[in-house]
Amino acid sequence: MKKFTVIAGSAMTALVLLAALVSFVWTPFDPSLVDSANRFAPLGWPHVLGTDAMGIDTASRLLVGARTVVFVGVVSVEGAAVVGIPLGLFAGMRHGWWGEAISRAGDILFALPALLLAILLAAAVGASVVTAMLAIAIATVPVFIRMARAATLTVMELDYIDAARVAGTSEPVIALRHVVPNIAPLIGVQAAVSFGMAILAEAGLSYLGLSASSSTPTWGRMMRDANLFTAPAQAVIPGCAIAFAVMGFNVLGDGLRDYLDPRLKEVR
Amino acid sequence: MTEAAEEKGADVAVARRRPWVRSVLRRLVVFAVTVLVASFLVFLLVALLPGDVARATLGLGASDDQVEALRSQWGLDRPLLLRYAEWLGGFLTGDLGQSYVTGESVSSQVAPRLAVTAWLVGLSTPLALIVALVTGVIAAVGRRRWWGAVISGVSHLGLAIPAFFAATLLVLVFAVALGWLPATGYEPLFAGRGVDLAGWASHLVLPVAAIVIVQGSLLARYVRSSFIDVLTEDYYRTARAVGWTRWRAVFRHGLRNAATSLATVVGLQLASLLVGVILVEQVFALPGLGSLLIRAVSGKDLLVVQGVVMVLVVAVLLINLIVDLAYLAIDPRLRRQGETA
Numbered sequence: 001m002k003k004f005t006v007i008a009g010s011a012m013t014a015l016v017l018l019a020a021l022v023s024f025v026w027t028p029f030d031p032s033l034v035d036s037a038n039r040f041a042p043l044g045w046p047h048v049l050g051t052d053a054m055g056i057d058t059a060s061r062l063l064v065g066a067r068t069v070v071f072v073g074v075v076s077v078e079g080a081a082v083v084g085i086p087l088g089l090f091a092g093m094r095h096g097w098w099g100e101a102i103s104r105a106g107d108i109l110f111a112l113p114a115l116l117l118a119i120l121l122a123a124a125v126g127a128s129v130v131t132a133m134l135a136i137a138i139a140t141v142p143v144f145i146r147m148a149r150a151a152t153l154t155v156m157e158l159d160y161i162d163a164a165r166v167a168g169t170s171e172p173v174i175a176l177r178h179v180v181p182n183i184a185p186l187i188g189v190q191a192a193v194s195f196g197m198a199i200l201a202e203a204g205l206s207y208l209g210l211s212a213s214s215s216t217p218t219w220g221r222m223m224r225d226a227n228l229f230t231a232p233a234q235a236v237i238p239g240c241a242i243a244f245a246v247m248g249f250n251v252l253g254d255g256l257r258d259y260l261d262p263r264l265k266e267v268r
Numbered sequence: 269m270t271e272a273a274e275e276k277g278a279d280v281a282v283a284r285r286r287p288w289v290r291s292v293l294r295r296l297v298v299f300a301v302t303v304l305v306a307s308f309l310v311f312l313l314v315a316l317l318p319g320d321v322a323r324a325t326l327g328l329g330a331s332d333d334q335v336e337a338l339r340s341q342w343g344l345d346r347p348l349l350l351r352y353a354e355w356l357g358g359f360l361t362g363d364l365g366q367s368y369v370t371g372e373s374v375s376s377q378v379a380p381r382l383a384v385t386a387w388l389v390g391l392s393t394p395l396a397l398i399v400a401l402v403t404g405v406i407a408a409v410g411r412r413r414w415w416g417a418v419i420s421g422v423s424h425l426g427l428a429i430p431a432f433f434a435a436t437l438l439v440l441v442f443a444v445a446l447g448w449l450p451a452t453g454y455e456p457l458f459a460g461r462g463v464d465l466a467g468w469a470s471h472l473v474l475p476v477a478a479i480v481i482v483q484g485s486l487l488a489r490y491v492r493s494s495f496i497d498v499l500t501e502d503y504y505r506t507a508r509a510v511g512w513t514r515w516r517a518v519f520r521h522g523l524r525n526a527a528t529s530l531a532t533v534v535g536l537q538l539a540s541l542l543v544g545v546i547l548v549e550q551v552f553a554l555p556g557l558g559s560l561l562i563r564a565v566s567g568k569d570l571l572v573v574q575g576v577v578m579v580l581v582v583a584v585l586l587i588n589l590i591v592d593l594a595y596l597a598i599d600p601r602l603r604r605q606g607e608t609a
Contacts, residue, residue, distance in 0.1 A: 108305050110536070111584050115543040116577055120313045123565045123573040200430050204547050207432050208562055223436065228451070232440050239433035247428035 006259050009192075009252025016245045019066035029057035031064045031217055040231045052225060052234050061217040062241055068129070068211075068218045069245055072202045073195045076133045080140035081191060087141075088148025089175055089183075093156060103149055106142035114139035114201040122210045132211040136201045140194050147190045151183035185260035192253035196246040203242045291596055299589045306581050307359070311352050314574045342368065355574075364575035369567055374575045377560060382579070384454055384556035387472060388545050389538075389583075392479035396541075397534065399484035404491025409518060411496060420492065426485025431544035435478035435551040442474060449474055452553040475552050483541055490533045494526040501525075527598045535591035539584045 023031075028048065035055035041047045049058040084106075091102040118127075118135030125131060155161065155178070164174050205211040206220025214221065219238040226235035339345045343354075358365060364374035403419050410416030426434075443451035455467035498504055498521060507517040546558030553559070557576050564572035 108302050108309075111302065111306055111539060111581055111588070112309070113539045113543045113584075115546065116580060119561060119565055120310065120573065120577055123568065123570055124313055124316075127565070196428070203430050204432065204543075207430075207547060208550060210562075210565070220430075223433065228436065228439055228444055232444065235436050236440070239430070239436060242430055242433060243425070243428045246430075247424065250424065250428060 003255075003259065005251055005255030007255075009248055009250075009255045012244065012248025013252055016066050016248060017070055019063050020070045023060075023063035023067055027057075027060035027063050029060045031056065031060040032215070033057070040234075043233060049237055050231070050233055052222070052231070053227065058222070058234060058237060061222060062219070062238065064217045065219045065222065065238065065241070066245075068202065068206075068216065069199050072129065072133050072136065072211075073198045073249075076136040076140060076198045077191055077194045079133075079137035080194065081144050081187065083137075084141040084144025085148045085187060088145040088150075089152050089179060091145065092149040092152025093171065093175060093179070099149075102145065106145040109138070109142040112139065114197075115204055118201075118205050118210055119208075127205075127210040129212040129216070132202055132205045135205075136198050139201070140198065143194060144187075144190065147186060148183060151186045152179055155179050155182045185256070188260070189253050189257045192249050192256060196249035196253070199242065199246050199249070288596055292593065295589060295592045295596075299585060302585055303582060304356075306585065307356055307578060308352060310574060310578050310581065311355060314570050315348060315351070359575075359578060364578075365571050367569050367571050369569040369572075374572050377572060378557065378575055378579060381555055381557050381560050383456070384554055385545055385549070385558065387457075388475055388479065388548070388554070388556065389542065391472065392476045392483065392545075393534075393538070393541065395476065396480045396483035396487060399480055400487030400491050403484070404488040405495055405518060405522070407488065407492045408495035408499060409514065411492070419488075423485040423488045423492075426481055427489065429482060430547070431478055431482045432547040432551050434481045435475065435548050438474045438478055439551065454552075454554045454556075471552075471554075475548050475554060478548050478551070479541065479544055482544060483537065486537060487530070487533065490530060491526060494529045495522050498522040498525050524598065528595065531591050531595045531598060535588045538587045538591075542580055542584055 028046070033056060035051065038047065038051050038055040039053060041051040041055070043050045047057050047059070049062065051057055052061070087102050087106075091099040093099075114136045117139055118132050121127075121131040121135050161174060161178060164178055169177075202211055202218070203220035203223075206218040207224050209221070209224060211220065212218050219242050222238035223235050223242075226232070226238075228235055336345070343351065355365065362375055364378065366373055367377075403423065407416045407419040407423070411420070439451050442449045449470050454471045455464055457463060457465065457468040495518070498518070501521075504517055504521055507521060508514065512520075545556070546561060548554075549556040549558035550562060557580065561573060561576045561580075563569075564576065
C-alpha cells in the first residue's frame, strides 16, 4: 500500500515531465499556428482535444504548457530550498539571538502569500515568468526554514550529536555529516509538496494574467482565455491538467513520507 | 537569556495572579512587530521600484523640471522613512492617500469593496470549518473502511484543484448548464431602502461554495490526521474499554485535542484563503478587493496596490492573532506556561 502511493505519485509526476520533454520534439500541431477556419473545433480528430478561440490545437498547447509547470516548479522550489534549508539548519543548531531572528523573520514572511508577493512584484516591475517564480520562491522559503529548523532541533537532541561534539567535531562538519543526511528524507517530502503548491500558485498567477506573456501557453492562461459559454471544454481540460499535476506531487509527497520514515505520523 | 530573566522578574507578580496575561501580552507584541515589519516590506517594494512614478506619469516627453515639480507636489523628494511613517500613520487612521493615476482617494475605492471580500471570507471560513470537521472525523473513524477511504480520496482531489477551477466547474454546472444561479456579478445586501436577500445570496452561493470545497478539503485532511492521533491515544482506548461508544469517546476527547492543532492550521491557512478569494472574485467578476487589486496592477496604480495588499496582510495577521488567542482559550497547558516557564 505504501509502495503503491509512491509508485502512483511517481507515475503521475513522470507523465507531466514526459509531456514537457515530448513537447520539445513533437506536438500534434504547431502550438502557435493560428487556424481561423477551425476555431472552437470540438474534441475529435485531427484535433484530439479541440481548438481554442484562435484555432490553435489544444493538445499541443497542453503539452507545451507542461514545460512552464516543470520549469517554474523546479526553479522556485530549488531556489527556496537552497536559501531556506541552510537558514533552518542554522536556526536549529544555534539557540541564540540569530536562530530566533531567523525563525521570526520566516514567520513574518509567512504572512505574505506567493500570490500577493507576485502581485506586488508585477505592479513594481511588470508581470513575467521571472516575477512569478521569484514570488513563489520567496513565499516558499519560510516553509523550508520551518521544516529544516524543526527537523534539526529533533536531530540535535540525539546522543550521537553529543558524541560528535565530545570527539571535537566542528559545528559545520556536524551539520553536514550528521544533521543533513538525517533530515534529507523530510526535505524530499517537503520538496514534493512544495512543488505541488508552486504549480497551484503559478496556475493562479497565469489565470490572473500575472505570469508568462500571452505568447507562452500555460495551463492557467488557457483557462483564462476559454469561453465558458461557447467552449467549456477548453477551460475544463487545462483545469484537469493542473489538478492532475498537483495531485501527482501531493500523492508522491504522502507516499514518500510513509515510505521513507514509517515513524513519521501523517502531518498533512 | 538574561533578557528573558528580567522580563520574567518584572512580570512575575502579574503572572502569579493571571498566568495568561503574559501570554496574551506576548502575542500582542509579536502582532504589532509583525505588522510593522510587513508594512515596511510592502512599502519598500513599491517605493524602490526601478522606474520613477512621476516620470512614468508625465511620459517620456516631460522635462526634468516638470518631473521634479510633480515629485515635490507628491512629496516623493522627501526621505524614505518619513514617507513611510506618513503612509503608515495614514493607514492607521483609514487614509490610504490619493492615487497617482486617477487622483481618487484610495480609501474611497477600498471601502465599498471591502464588504464583498469580507462577506466571502466571513461566510466561507466557518462553513469550510464545519464541512472539514464533519468529513474529517468520519474519515478518521472509518479509515479502515471503504467510506473512510472514499472521503479521504475526495479530499485529496479537492486539495489538488485550484480554487478558480472549482469555481469554473460550479459556473459550468449551475449557471451555464442548469441556469439556476447567475454566473457573474454581485448585488449588495442593503441596496437602496430594502434588503435584497435573494439577489445577494444568489450571487454569493457559488463563490462561497468554491472556496468551501477547496479550503474544506485541505482542513479535512488535518482534522483526519489529528483525529487519527487521538484514536491511537491511551485515553481513547481507556474510554472505549470502560464501555463508551466510539462516537461518544471521539467527541468527548477528540474535539478538544484536535482543536489545538487545528487552530494553528486554520490561522496559517487563512493567508492562502484570502489569496484564493482574489482568484474566485476574478472568476465571478465580483467587485471585491481582489478585482480592485488586479485592475490596479494592470493600470500601474501603485498606491492602490500598496493599500489593498496592506489591508489583506493586516487582515491575515489579525486573524492569526485571533486564532492564537483562541488557542490560549482552548489549551489550558498554554495558559499555565506563565507560571512554569
